[in-house]
Amino acid sequence: MxxxxxxxxxxxxxxxxxxxxxxxxxxxxxxxxxxxxxxxxxxxxxxxxxxxxxxxxxxxxxxxxxxxxxxxxxxxxxxxxxxxxxxxxxxxxxxxxxxxxxxxxxxxxxxxxxHPETDFIESVTTEQVTWTVDGLEAERFTLRFPFSWRKQRKLFDAYVRFQRRFGLRRRIPEGVSPHLGSQWWCLTRRTLSSILSAPDRASMDAYFAKVWIPDESYFQSLARRYSTQIESRSxxxxxxxxxxxxxxxxxxxxxxxxxxxxxxxxxxxxxxxxxxxxxxxxxxxxxxxxxxxxxxxxxxxxxxxxxxxQGRPGLYSQARFPSPGLENGLTCARYNIFSGFDFLFDGFEPWLARRIGGRIHGHLYAPERAEFAGGETLMNGCLSDSAALRDYRPTQFLTNLLWSTRGERQSFFIGPHDAQDVVPFVTSDPNATIAAVTGAWAVPLLTSNLGFDAIKAEAARLQRVELAFLKELKSPGLAARVHVWPLADFVAQPTEKLQNVLSEITGPSPRRLTDLPPMRDLTGFRDFLLRLRDGGVKPQVMGDLALFPTKTDGGAKHGSV
Amino acid sequence: MGLIASYRMRLRRRYWRLRALRRRRQLTVVKDRTRAISYGTILAFSTVRNERTRLPYFLEYYRKQGIDHFLFVDNDSVDGTREYLADQPDVSVWTTPDSYAKSAFGIDWLNWLMRSHGHGHWCLTVDVDEFLVYPFCDTRPLRALTDWLDASSIRSFGAMLLDMYPKGPVNAQPYREGQNPFEIAAWFDSGNYMFERNPRFGNLWIQGGIRARAFFADAPKKAPALNKVPLVKWRREFTYISSTHILLPRGLNLTYDPAGGEKTTGVLLHAKFLSLFVERAAEEAQRAEHYRAAGEYRAYADGLEGSDDLWCKWSERYINWRQLEILGLISKGNWA
CATH class of the missing domain: 3.40.50 (Rossmann fold)
Structure with a gap:
């Protein structure tokens, strides 16, 4: 017994x-x-x-x-x-x-x-305690707590602040070293009866009666006074x-x-x-x-x-709908956004898929429908390609896609033809890598069959959208990794620039890029841009026009370098 | 919220309570066993109309989960629903021939019953095609959840609707009485839900799933709301104001965490798309007794004639609550 x-x-x-x-x-x-x-x-x-x-x-x-x-x-x-x-x-x-x-x-x-002599009582000095919910550790022993924490929280907090402000303190009785711990213990008769029959018990009790949550400190502190051997665990x-x-x-x-x-x-x-x-x-x-x-x-x-x-980062659900700024991660995984490359290269998508793997979508925010990889009409999680559904909640379309495809790298294209509502969201997301060649949208216009007036109007519209896009990329809240080149700069050194982006996405690889997909013919591009300029649409996003080939120097910059 | 706004919210609550008070006269008691309700009893409330086929499984499911007493409002059924319910030992039934639409889709009636019988009890308000799934529901009865909610000082439990559908044409597999509907409608959309906070009432407005995808892809704003707060520790001053989507006072709608964490939530598996539904859609579109004059049913009636199969290769087959938690549809929160 x-x-x-x-x-x-x-x-x-x-x-x-x-x-x-x-x-x-x-x-x-x-x-x-x-x-x-x-x-x-x-x-x-x-x-x-x-x-x-x-x-x-x-x-x-x-x-x-x-x-x-x-x-x-x-x-x-x-x-x-x-x-x-x-x-x-x-x-x-x-x-x-x-x-x-x-x-x-x-x-x-x-x-x-x-362990006949051992007291099993979790007993930790107040400096080391981190588990208190109310944040009061040492102050449990030095302040007064006349108000209920549960029912009179405001008064409780106000009175604590008041005492801190005016330096009101209780004195800790001699011989007590404040310790805290779980209220469930196992003590030896010797320690317990020493506590209960101490000559100064009345004054100890009077002191602890006004300590905050005494059941976590009374025996925990007094055991330190009498015990010869404490194992500080419950x-x-x-x-x-x-x-x-x-x-x-x-x-x-x-x-x-x-x-x-x-x-x-x-x-x-x-x-x-x-x-x-x-x-x-x-x-x-x-x-x-x-x-x-x-x-x-x-x-x-x-x-x-x-x-x-904290919840699961990137999850938006009926259980977790963080207010702006409290998301703890806007999205659940890294993803990549490419802009302009598909205008400049033939077959860029399949080439990119071979290079970085994962799922390479087309223009997810295209005006007619979301162009899922492989021409699918539905994606993981039964996400629909309906433009109306997508544009109804454009950022949740993206967060849903990323959530449902966790574990698989997602990349997609965006361009000035597309809906732009998602842009502010992705630029503020550290999970996004954005690579953009600005002005590349003009390349298909070069060979367009439209009349020049229609081309001009289209160019003006696209440029306006792209300027707004660029402005977002320079916004103060920018958190995405961004690589932007004007078309002229990019065409001058495409391999090196792409290499940088790709190694950022996949991690550094010893293999150097050698094969680029074929670049579209830019012969006469400079003249085309000059015609646009003279027609009243000043090319602002293509970079230095002098770098582009005219009709006469043929395809000098054409193809891989 | 200022004093005036707060007072207007109170008036709004009063308005709904008055509606319930007025419409109590439409209810005639068929069988009242509410004397069996005692301290701590968990109650279920529901409005039914011609649901005889669905009832046996519904009652079995919730009895097993730990509902102690059911309170039904029968809206003029002609298929023996009322008689069947009156014979059940743990059911109380009221009946009314009045308009479902005019009683705010049954909410006035239920508000009244909850006010008279629900005070101080955990009350589950569901339709007969809604089946509550909560974390650990396969090993812990509903009572474990409500005890935990009580201990955590949580008064309401959120569970969004998860629309379930079969693979193949909706009416290909006829539903037998007593059968688990999810043997047939075993599939759901897992990741196409859309959320917005309703600033007036503080609730989340959730849309999406199969109904948005198949019937409202061109008019997403009209897609039906999926947010629900079906389980509430009721007090007589509470009131549902829009189906079980929204309640007053507004604090009860905060079943999600706006600060980044996850709150404990469940789903209501919605056994809507069964063979029973195809006939029903046509009938309800005619009757126009549902929300937005049953515009939703008209959309189904049209949609279901043409493309019958709601299933797609990304549809998820329902396994258990753990699957839903991994998919992010529900959360254990800090209940472990």
């Missing part, structure tokens, strides 16, 4: 009874504190169930408010009763009504017998979520709990029938002697907290 339990119960009495009886039947005395808020009739009914069991007793009751001094008070009542009634108890284990032993009590007892597996409330375990956590090798877990959903059935059955096989290893469970729950806090 070296191990005794204190159990704080306020609800789910049938489960508390099950666990208390389990411990008692294994030779461990249990002292139960029932919350003073529980109605007398309910309490009596609960207590009377244990009439026949001398190992299960009840302590004096007090009304408990979570996170308040009353919780420490209740623990004190129960601890005093346990120590007085069961003199053989060497270790006292504090548990709640929603705790469940994960390993047979005999294993816990063996474990404690191997034997109770208990995880907290972003709101600071404990994660709950359900039937489907059974394999996870089994692998954790922890002795006790909280908090268990009272209706998790299977967990209670499995873990209170001592005939099951257990791996004896393993050290508790809560790491596996940690991962699951810290992932859950991350999902709630």
């Amino acid at each position: 070296s191990l005794g339990f204190i159990m704080l119960v306020h609800t789910a009495f049938d489960r508390a009874e099950q666990v208390a009886r389990y411990w008692a039947s294994n030779g461990c005395p249990v002292v139960i504190h029932v919350d003073g808020k529980v109605r007398p009739a309910r309490f009596r009914a609960f207590r009377d169930q244990f009439r026949d069991d001398p190992m299960i007793r009840f302590s004096r009751r007090t009304r408990v408010e979570w996170g308040k001094w009353s919780l420490v008070r209740a623990t004190q009542f129960a601890a005093e009763r346990l120590l007085a009634d069961f003199p053989d108890v060497r270790h006292v284990f504090l548990a709640s009504g929603s705790c469940l032993p994960l390993r047979p009590v005999s294993e816990l007892r063996d474990y404690l017998d191997a 034997l109770t597996l208990s995880k907290f979520d972003v709101q600071g409330k404990p994660h709950v375990f359900y039937d489907d956590h059974q394999p996870l709990l089994e692998r954790s090798d922890c002795f006790v877990a909280r908090k268990i959903w009272p209706r998790a029938d299977r967990l209670y059935e499995v873990f209170l059955d001592d005939t099951r096989l257990a791996n004896r002697g393993a050290e508790p290893n809560p790491g596996k469970i940690d991962r699951v729950f810290s992932k859950a907290n991350e999902r709630r806090g």
Whole structure:
């Protein structure tokens, strides 16, 4: 009879009874504190169930408010009763009504017998604590907290600010070094009775009664005063979520709990029938002697907290619809946008596909329809090529495409013929790589059969759109990787420039670009541009016209270099 | 929000509550078993019209999930729906011959029933072709979810409509009574949903899926809304104002996280496109008792005659909630 339990119960009495009886039947005395808020009739009914069991007793009751001094008070009542009634108890284990032993009590007892002098209590100095939800660590011990954090948050915060501002502080009593930790501990009789029978206990209690959340600091600080050997960890597996409330375990956590090798877990959903059935059955096989290893469970729950806090970048859904600036990643993956290349080269798309792989779409924002790769009318996620649907929510069209094709590199073309609504979005997205040859849209016009007036009008329109596009590429919010060349500069050295872009996309490759797709014939391009200029459409985006071939120097710059 | 705007919102809520109060007279009780409702009971509310074939599976599905009591408004059924419901031990039924359209598509009636019976309970408001799927629904009953929501001080749970459809012509596989409709309508669109925040009520306005793709590709703005808040810890001052898409007070519509995180959400699998639907579309287009004078049904009636197959090679076959979570359609949030 070296191990005794204190159990704080306020609800789910049938489960508390099950666990208390389990411990008692294994030779461990249990002292139960029932919350003073529980109605007398309910309490009596609960207590009377244990009439026949001398190992299960009840302590004096007090009304408990979570996170308040009353919780420490209740623990004190129960601890005093346990120590007085069961003199053989060497270790006292504090548990709640929603705790469940994960390993047979005999294993816990063996474990404690191997560490007879050790106090298992998570006890961390305030400088090292990072897990508090309210952000109050050292100040828990030096400020006053007359207002409820839950119900009077504004007053609470205001009063904290007020005290900080005017330097109002409480003095920490001598001999107390502030420590914080999980409220679920397992202390030796020696340490616990030293705390409870200290000559200055009254003044200690008076001090801690006004500390913020004393159940996380009273025993944690005072154990430091008396204990000879502290292992600063809790034997109770208990995880907290972003709101600071404990994660709950359900039937489907059974394999996870089994692998954790922890002795006790909280908090268990009272209706998790299977967990209670499995873990209170001592005939099951257990791996004896393993050290508790809560790491596996940690991962699951810290992932859950991350999902709630940051979410999956690039996801827009009914669960996650970030306001502008809070996206934590506008899109979920890198993607590439090419502008102008397809006007300049024949068969640029298939060439690019061979070079960088992934999915190379055509003009996704073309006026008639979204030109998906391979001429498809639907894309991953059943994304439709309907221009109306796309233009209804143009950025979500892109984020949807990227989300549904995660793991596959996406590239598409954009040009001045296309809808431009998505441009501000992609320029502000660090996942975007934009490569543009400006003025290339004029190349097809060179061989157009339209009348010159129509060509002029078209050129003016396209140039206006491209100028707006260029303006976006120079906007202050620019986050995309951008490569822009006027047509004249690009044509002068196409290989090198393309090489730069491609190695940025695929990572540096030892292979140098040698084969470019055939460039369209630019013979007479300079004269064409001059005619446009003289017709009143000044070419502004093509660069230095003198670099282009005239009719007379033929195709000097034609083809690969 | 200023005082005036806030007061106008209150007036709006009052208006909807008054509507419900007035239309309570249209309801006649058929079978009232609401005395069986006790503390902590989870309730389901629904309006039905000639849904006899769908009901057995609907009741089975939700009983298994942990609904303790069903409250139905029968809108003048002629196929034995009312009698069937009245025979069920955990169902209370009211009936009305009045106009579905004029009662805001049944919402006035349900608001009234919820006000009288839902106070303090978790209430699920669904149509008979909507099936709630939430994270861990294969291992944890609805009660686990509502307990967790209670512990987290969350009052409402969002679940968008996910329209399901069969492979091949919609009427090729006839639906048998009692059958799981998703044996037939097993497919859905996974990644073509569109979202916008509604600044007035704070809810997300969601469109997309098969209905936008197949019937509203030319007029996306008219595509039906898919956002829903079907599960609410009801208080008598609450009121639905537009089907179960939007509620007041507005805080209940915030079932998404605007700050970058993910909130716990589910979906309502929508077993709309079954063989039953083809006949129904023609009938409802005639009757014009649905939203926008059943313009939606007219679109289906036209659309379904021509191109019958809604399925495409990118359609996703429904497996379980985990699949939906990976696809990003639902989220576990911090429920683990």
